[in-house]
Amino acid sequence: MLGLALIYLLINKKYEWIPKPLVERARQPDLLENPAAKRCGECHETIFKAWQQSRHARAWVSETYIKDSENRSKEKCLPCHIPREVRAGRKPEPRLKLREEGIYCVPCHVARGKINGPYALYSPPHPTDKSDGHRKSVFCVPCHEKTYKEWRATGHDDTCQKCHMPRAAGRLVQNPILKYFHAPKDVADRRFPHGEIGPREIALRVDFTPGRVRVVLLNDRVPHFIPTADNGDPRLYLTVLQFDGAGERLDKTREILAPQQETALPYKKEVAFQYPLEKGARRLSVLVEYKPAWSQEKTEVLRESYDINF
Amino acid sequence: MKAVCRFSCVAALVFLILVPAVASAKDFFVKQPPASLDKLYPPLSKEPKWIQQMHKMSGSFGGVFVNMKEGDWENAEKLAGQFVEAYKETSKMVPEWEEYFDLDAARKFAETVKTRDGTEIGKAAGPVGKTCGKCHGDNEVSVWAKYHWPSFHEVKVIDPHDDKEVEFDEYMKSISGAFKGVTVNFKEGQNDRAGKAARVFKAKYTELKSTCSKCHTNGDVKRFYVGESVSAALSGLVDELRKEKPDPGKVWQNVGIIGREGCKHCHLVHRSASFIKERWEEK
Numbered sequence: 001m002l003g004l005a006l007i008y009l010l011i012n013k014k015y016e017w018i019p020k021p022l023v024e025r026a027r028q029p030d031l032l033e034n035p036a037a038k039r040c041g042e043c044h045e046t047i048f049k050a051w052q053q054s055r056h057a058r059a060w061v062s063e064t065y066i067k068d069s070e071n072r073s074k075e076k077c078l079p080c081h082i083p084r085e086v087r088a089g090r091k092p093e094p095r096l097k098l099r100e101e102g103i104y105c106v107p108c109h110v111a112r113g114k115i116n117g118p119y120a121l122y123s124p125p126h127p128t129d130k131s132d133g134h135r136k137s138v139f140c141v142p143c144h145e146k147t148y149k150e151w152r153a154t155g156h157d158d159t160c161q162k163c164h165m166p167r168a169a170g171r172l173v174q175n176p177i178l179k180y181f182h183a184p185k186d187v188a189d190r191r192f193p194h195g196e197i198g199p200r201e202i203a204l205r206v207d208f209t210p211g212r213v214r215v216v217l218l219n220d221r222v223p224h225f226i227p228t229a230d231n232g233d234p235r236l237y238l239t240v241l242q243f244d245g246a247g248e249r250l251d252k253t254r255e256i257l258a259p260q261q262e263t264a265l266p267y268k269k270e271v272a273f274q275y276p277l278e279k280g281a282r283r284l285s286v287l288v289e290y291k292p293a294w295s296q297e298k299t300e301v302l303r304e305s306y307d308i309n310f
Numbered sequence: 311m312k313a314v315c316r317f318s319c320v321a322a323l324v325f326l327i328l329v330p331a332v333a334s335a336k337d338f339f340v341k342q343p344p345a346s347l348d349k350l351y352p353p354l355s356k357e358p359k360w361i362q363q364m365h366k367m368s369g370s371f372g373g374v375f376v377n378m379k380e381g382d383w384e385n386a387e388k389l390a391g392q393f394v395e396a397y398k399e400t401s402k403m404v405p406e407w408e409e410y411f412d413l414d415a416a417r418k419f420a421e422t423v424k425t426r427d428g429t430e431i432g433k434a435a436g437p438v439g440k441t442c443g444k445c446h447g448d449n450e451v452s453v454w455a456k457y458h459w460p461s462f463h464e465v466k467v468i469d470p471h472d473d474k475e476v477e478f479d480e481y482m483k484s485i486s487g488a489f490k491g492v493t494v495n496f497k498e499g500q501n502d503r504a505g506k507a508a509r510v511f512k513a514k515y516t517e518l519k520s521t522c523s524k525c526h527t528n529g530d531v532k533r534f535y536v537g538e539s540v541s542a543a544l545s546g547l548v549d550e551l552r553k554e555k556p557d558p559g560k561v562w563q564n565v566g567i568i569g570r571e572g573c574k575h576c577h578l579v580h581r582s583a584s585f586i587k588e589r590w591e592e593k
Contacts, residue, residue, distance in 0.1 A: 070353070070460075070464060072353070073352045074352075075352065076527050230527075231527060233520050233523065256470055256516070256517070260523040261519040261520055296473075
């Protein structure tokens with residue numbers, strides 16, 4: 001028992017005391033030779049499974065990407081869909097191997113012959129290096145520059161990681177023996193959750209004046225444009241319908257709010273759309289829908305109806 | 311009668327000789343490059359190897375003269391040697407074009423550089439330059455059209471009107487139709503119809519920004535086609551046509567801005583290559 005306690009203490013507090021020859025014996029060199037994500041997943045099972053659900057994991061195999069890149073022939077897409085090494089401040093080089101893994105463990109975590117991450121810790125199978133950069137927004141810039149600039153302009157404190165890699169108490173490894181040698185840690189969610197877009201995120205206001213209606217949208221909570229993308233084409237659709245007293249549709253207008261059209265909703269800045277009211281219009285319906293870049297499916301964000309009393 | 315016959319024969323002869331001569335001097339045919347070039351450009355190749363090879367040859371050939379001017383003969387000779395190697399390598403890359411290359415002329419050029427005699431080097435460069443010029447004259451336009459310009463006929467656009475994915479050509483026709491819906495109806499005094507067409511036109515036109523993004527990652531490039539002035543003109547057109555009595559001056563002014571600063575910008579840059587590809591792709 002005492003022995004186990006000593007090992008625990010050594011690994012978590014004084015790992016530099018562990019004799020080097022002993023450390024070398026535990027090493028698994030292939031882990032630094034750009035292994036597939038599955039190999040990392042042998043120990044980091046939870047992280048691996050979360051990553052499998054992420055869009056990062058689908059960067060090379062996504063049907064939308066294959067189609068929009070004309071069967072992956074557009075060179076401009078390669079650096080971020082199959083990065084060799086992601087480092088703050090420079091555009092990645094595309095890699096030749098393991099392309100189907102998309103954006104996986106190696107490009108972000110292998111550097112200078114060590115596994116880089118936000119924790120200083122001893123890991124028997126591979127050397128580690130603590131990196132402060134992994135928790136800073138600037139780490140995401142090489143591929144999300146436009147979104148980063150939008151975020152910077154808001155002056156908001158929350159980093160990309162705070163919302164898109166939320167941390168929860170857990171263990172970095174799930175290997176039945178190794179997992180107990182490390183103290184529990186805050187582990188970031190590698191699904192890279194995208195965040196909800198609902199009525200809480202987008203505030204809607206409708207102002208009527210004689211003969212006119214003004215529909216105002218406000219991105220009230222998300223500290224970058226919604227939607228946002230450097231090269232993808234996610235969209236919000238604003239549909240405004242006018243009906244007469246019998247429920248017959250008199251008019252339909254639709255706006256596309258998309259980063260590629262430079263019409264996405266900025267943070268805390270109202271965006272207004274004005275329309276003339278049709279003669280005989282008695283009811284107005286406003287619908288906002290969201291379509292991510294990787295799908296043709298739209299989901300409802302909000303829907304409101306208003307009586308027109310002019 | 312005999313004299314008329316003789317004149318007709320002479321005239322026919324002159325016609326037969328002169329017309330082809332005129333045609334060969336003025337007409338320019340853009341033939342498709344050989345299929346073997348495909349492997350030197352994406353997607354079959356990871357990189358645009360052919361243009362890279364052209365840069366390699368041009369860099370070493372031009373570099374000889376840069377060094378000559380500077381009196382750096384050591385580097386001039388080095389680059390002449392590199393040029394011969396690159397020239398030889400290039401001659402094997404597209405079998406159908408092997409005959410454009412004159413390897414003896416290239417070797418002679420490199421040998422002459424060693425004499426360090428500017429006049430002789432200039433003379434030796436002539437025949438080599440001619441081989442480049444001949445191939446460029448025959449093929450440069452077609453290679454650029456085929457490999458350096460994207461094919462618009464493969465681009466799909468989501469029509470904002472009904473969310474249907476349509477071919478680019480079809481989409482352009484529908485934009486043109488919406489545009490005519492604005493101008494024709496406005497000329498006829500059908501302002502309501504012109505206004506509705508303007509809204510459709512604005513949505514369709516703005517959608518092109520997403521389409522441009524499929525190739526252009528730089529926002530400035532997109533704004534060259536659908537920039538602030540065009541966006542303002544689109545909104546101005548829609549707003550003006552919503553008024554009870556639209557001001558024709560403002561309507562036509564906005565129409566002009568959209569045409570000059572939007573449609574024309576894109577058409578001037580892209581249409582020639584697109585026409586060439588369209589003809590090649592005709593079945």
